[in-house]
Amino acid sequence: MPFVNEYVSYEDAEKYDLDNLWNKYNYSMLKMPELLNHFDVHQHSWCVDKERGYWLFNCGFLLNEDSLSGFVEPSNEEAFxxxxxxxxxxxxxxxxGMEATDLYPIHF
Structure with missing residues (x-):
């Protein structure tokens, strides 16, 4: 089976410790699992190949400790x-680069 995008089951989120992975890399002031109560969707999502047991999880943007403002800010880097x-x-x-458009999509 190829990779598919889906919501993570609560059992898999606990098995792979996704809350702590998110908390380690994401800049949000709110931490998991409490952060799930502040979204419309109350589950993690990932791209998973269940036959091989492979998955890709986006932890969101990292913090930039050396910002021009002198304050900690989100960076342009995302953790996967x-x-x-x-x-x-x-x-x-x-x-x-620029914001994504049909003519100039954002590339990672």
Whole structure:
């Protein structure tokens, strides 16, 4: 089966400790699992290949401690966790340039 986008079951979220992965990388002042109560959707989402046990989880934007304002701000870098063969591989990807349009999509 190919990768599919879906909501994470509560059992899988607990099994893979997704709340703590989110909290480690996401800049939000609210932390998981309390943050799920502030959204319309009350579950994590991921891209998963259940046959092989692989998944990709977006943890959101990282903090920029060295911002021009002198305050901690969200950066242009996002953290993704790829789970393969029982290991979590962290990817920090940055997007640059203009806002996404049909003519100029944002590239990671």
């Amino acid at each position: 966790i790829l789970h393969v063969n029982g290991q979590n591989i962290v990817f920090i990807l940055a997007h640059h």
